[in-house]
Amino acid sequence: MPQDFSAAARAADAPGRAEAYTDRDRQRWWTEPAKNPRRTAFERDRARVLHSSALRRLGAKTQVLGPSSDDFVRTRLTHSLEVAQVGRELGKALGCDPDVVDTACLSHDLGHPPFGHNGERALDEVAAGIGGFEGNAQTLRLLTRLEPKTFTDDGEAVGLNLTRASLDASTKYPWSRGAGPVRPDGTTTAKFGVYEDDLPVFGWLREGAPDRRRCLEAQVMDLSDDIAYSVHDVEDAIVGGRVDLARVRLPAEQARVVAQVREWYDPPVPDDELGAAIDRLLALPIWMAAFDGSRQDLARIKNMTSQLIGRFCGAAEAATREAYGTGPLTRYAADLVVPPATLAEIVVLKGVAALYVMAPRESEPLYMSQRTILFDLADVLLETGERHLEAPFAADLRAAADDDARLRVVVDQVASLTDTSAHQWHARLRGMLSEVF
Known part of the structure; x- marks a missing residue:
């Protein structure tokens, strides 16, 4: 980078x-x-x-x-x-x-x-x-x-x-x-x-x-988040075999990407500009035609992501400097300017990941089981008081003034868990579900 x-x-x-x-x-x-x-x-x-x-x-x-x-x-x-x-x-x-x-x-x-x-x-x-x-x-x-x-x-x-x-x-x-x-x-x-x-x-x-x-600074953080996950989610999807680079070049697939962008993100960019953004990205010399998993291709895809990040950041920097001049810009002295064409390119990359990775995942049984785990944990922890809470959250529960405050403590506890610990907690506590209900 x-x-x-x-x-x-x-x-x-x-x-x-x-x-x-x-x-x-x-x-x-x-x-x-x-x-x-x-x-x-x-x-x-x-x-x-x-x-x-x-x-x-x-x-x-x-x-x-x-x-x-x-x-x-x-x-x-x-x-x-x-x-x-x-x-x-x-x-x-x-x-x-x-x-x-x-x-x-x-x-x-x-x-x-x-x-x-x-x-x-x-x-x-x-x-x-x-x-x-x-x-x-x-x-x-x-x-x-x-x-x-x-x-x-x-x-x-x-x-x-x-x-x-x-x-x-x-x-x-x-x-x-x-x-x-x-x-x-x-x-x-x-x-x-x-x-x-x-x-x-x-x-x-x-x-x-x-x-x-x-x-x-918050605007820079937000754009950096968009840039990072638009580029890196596509990288992960390509390396993981979920995105076929040749398929993305098909007009019908590009139309599906645009439709996915409109459904999930609905950016302030017309559909024809989204289509043009896909064309621009595919025409870049750094855009790979295929990926075979070799060390050379892993290096090429890393170069592609690096160059895309530089492209998007450079465009935002140049547009912001054009609007506000060359001095230090901080806090509320300026707003970050992102050119519409750059926004379109970022969001169509997000659309690629959404179409081929995130949207199909929502219908998978795993997706529902994850939700069930969190529902179950919240139910058990709410009904059993501080018994199974970690010490800091148990203290919060004791200090809670009412049922709403107690529920917020339980939500704080569940939200703090990792994917791994959520599975472990559920395996340990799921036997209590029949006792509680």
């Missing part, structure tokens, strides 16, 4: 970046004594996420295919590391503090439960009566409450106690459920970034921020 996307990246002035952030941006929810003066506040943020147990658990959580699928497939952890690399370089090129962007990228999937988006939808059903479940809102909850690192003098957990700038950068959807931006058709996105009982810290981190607007 290229280390710099342009000369602007090499010319970015680190002191200039530092001056673009204020003491208020470096403030923490709970004031801590000064520590090693050789490390910046944002370097400490990144270290806290990097050493967190929540990040380690992503190593056994599904990205697109389960961690046990094969030795090549990406997990949530490897995906997050790749997002961080992309985001750090793009953010640095624009003048953002690279540690703020890195922290946001490493954090962006911390709240995902076992079994990927399938597990997310299952827990959303479990929590329907208490505000639902959303991986991004769970991320904020982990960073500010659940991940053990910092406590107030009164013993209240404040999570990793990151700076305001890093927390804001990690907030992909800065609104509560149902309060997102209104689309032209009058609907709002189902995505949201905060549960009702986490609104106090959310209000603090968003002080002075424009309503529902993401800071530039």
